[in-house]
Amino acid sequence: MGRAKKIGIAGKFGTRYGSTLRKRFRDIEEKMKKKHTCPSCFTRTVKRVFAGVWKCKKCGRTFAGGAYLPFTAVGKSIKRTVRRIEEEKEEEEK
Numbered sequence: 001m002g003r004a005k006k007i008g009i010a011g012k013f014g015t016r017y018g019s020t021l022r023k024r025f026r027d028i029e030e031k032m033k034k035k036h037t038c039p040s041c042f043t044r045t046v047k048r049v050f051a052g053v054w055k056c057k058k059c060g061r062t063f064a065g066g067a068y069l070p071f072t073a074v075g076k077s078i079k080r081t082v083r084r085i086e087e088e089k090e091e092e093e094k
């Protein structure tokens with residue numbers, strides 16, 4: 001025993017969770033650190049500012065996305081929901 005393991009961000013979760021879950025956290029961390037493509041200027045200069053907020057270094061655009069990745073299926077469904085709420089509001093105003 002007493003074997004040191006390099007497990008990155010997942011280390012703070014200790015041994016409370018299984019190794020599969022810890023590996024998944026490490027995968028997410030690696031994806032987070034990668035640069036992502038900007039939806040405005042299409043250059044790969046988008047970096048995570050903090051959870052859910054991303055910023056393009058080239059055009060300076062800040063945008064909301066997923067906590068760990070700028071574009072997620074969840075984000076798309078939120079956009080859809082927001083649009084539906086806005087449409088419903090317009091209906092009420094008539």
Ligand SMILES: [Zn+2]
Pocket residue numbers: 038039040041042043056057058059060061
């Ligand atoms: Zn940009």
